[in-house]
Amino acid sequence: MAVKKFMYVNRKAPYGTVYALESLEVVLIGAAFDQDVSLAFIGDGVYELTKGQDTKAIGQKNFSPVYSALGDYDVNKIYVEKESLEERGLTLDDLQHLVWEDEDEDYAEKDSIRLVSRAELADVMSEQEIILSF
């Protein structure tokens, strides 16, 4: 099967709508097909990655721990837009620390999150073959 460049664009906050959870499910399903996958978090999408989410009191499933498993599925290009973080008073420290293990380098642990500017992310987006938007 030919490998294509897939980008999943996440632009919605978690829990208020079902988009964030649905996106994550599609990413996990897609991960089974050994494609070249990138995730982009822009706008309110950056809220999906905040650490310390605790949904006990709202009676919804806390799906945020699943993001830390993406590295095991070779999903390790996670782009976070700098401008979106800044507008929301957030820094990388407010987000989960997502890593993956590089089997070509004796399973060295590497960061999955790439903090990029809007202009940089626009370039990455323009290189994609298939873009799915949530």
Added chain:
Amino acid sequence: MGLLHTVNKSPFESNTFDACLGYALDGSTVLLIEDGVYAATTGTSAAEKIKNASGVTFAVLGPDLQARGLESKLADGIKVVDYEGFVNLVAEHDSVQSWL
């Protein structure tokens, strides 16, 4: 006591929060729930607007803030309530305007 306004949309996603502020008179309360809680976090333009809206009381629903991992980012001057506190606010005000 005036109106209780509830806002359940992110201030970045829609203009619901701004629309609500335009109608929030002195003595009214604005309760931020669901994705509305993002307006209550520090370093945002929404939090600045809350700071400048004197005469209006602002509250945020704690469970929704916790769900989103943002308890530590709560801006000053915003009261945290639980579901029981939500009910009390409804009871204390003349009526409720649920902005959508």
